[in-house]
Amino acid sequence: MTLYHLLLFIHVLLGVVWVGGIVHSEVQIIGAERSHDPARVAEVYVNLAATNRKLFLVPSWGVTGFGIWLVVETNRSFTELWIVLAMIGSILAAGVGLLVLAAEGRRISQMVREGQDRQIVLARIFRLSRLRKVHTLVLVGVLALMIWQPT
Numbered sequence: 001m002t003l004y005h006l007l008l009f010i011h012v013l014l015g016v017v018w019v020g021g022i023v024h025s026e027v028q029i030i031g032a033e034r035s036h037d038p039a040r041v042a043e044v045y046v047n048l049a050a051t052n053r054k055l056f057l058v059p060s061w062g063v064t065g066f067g068i069w070l071v072v073e074t075n076r077s078f079t080e081l082w083i084v085l086a087m088i089g090s091i092l093a094a095g096v097g098l099l100v101l102a103a104e105g106r107r108i109s110q111m112v113r114e115g116q117d118r119q120i121v122l123a124r125i126f127r128l129s130r131l132r133k134v135h136t137l138v139l140v141g142v143l144a145l146m147i148w149q150p151t
Contacts, residue, residue, distance in 0.1 A: 004073055011066035015146065018059040019139045022097075025052055026136045033129070038118050045125050046112050049105030057102075060094035082149045089142040096135055104128055 025048045032044035067090065070076075071083060078084070104124065111121050 004070070007066055007070050007073060011063060011070060014059040014062040014066065015143065018056055018063055019143050021052070021055055021059075022136055022139055026132060029125075029132065033126070038122055041125060042112055042118065042121055045105075046109045049102075049109050052097075053102050053105065056097060060090075060097055064090045064094060080150070082145050086142050086145045089138050089145070093135055093138045093142065096131070100131065101128065101135065 028044055028048060029041075032041045035041070064087065067086065071078060076083060078087075108121060108124050111124070
């Protein structure tokens with residue numbers, strides 16, 4: 001096994017955890033939202049927020065770091081369009097995940113623990129709905145760039 005294969009394996013493994021986990025989370029939240037059961041929506045959101053904070057921090061930044069290392073290791077150029085787009089998408093998704101989604105997840109979880117008005121909690125959850133969906137689409141787009149990259 002070469003260094004390239006090891007780096008690629010780690011990069012892909014972290015990407016699978018990140019993208020697969022985010023897609024799974026989004027499906028769970030959408031299912032809860034469609035149930036029209038406010039208690040279920042809040043419970044699913046709080047449970048996923050706690051898990052996602054622990055599960056996605058390392059993969060989100062690891063994918064980017066190992067991607068940079070792979071570009072250097074393979075003597076590719078940071079000016080190749082697919083690499084530029086993948087880097088922008090990865091950094092944007094990791095940043096939004098950490099600075100917006102995880103932070104708001106903590107605030108919403110705290111509100112639920114404190115017993116705040118459920119309508120206020122649900123409003124905050126639903127306000128994030130579009131951002132979560134765009135976040136997921138960006139990650140899937142980065143995955144597509146990784147698969148259909150020029151050889």
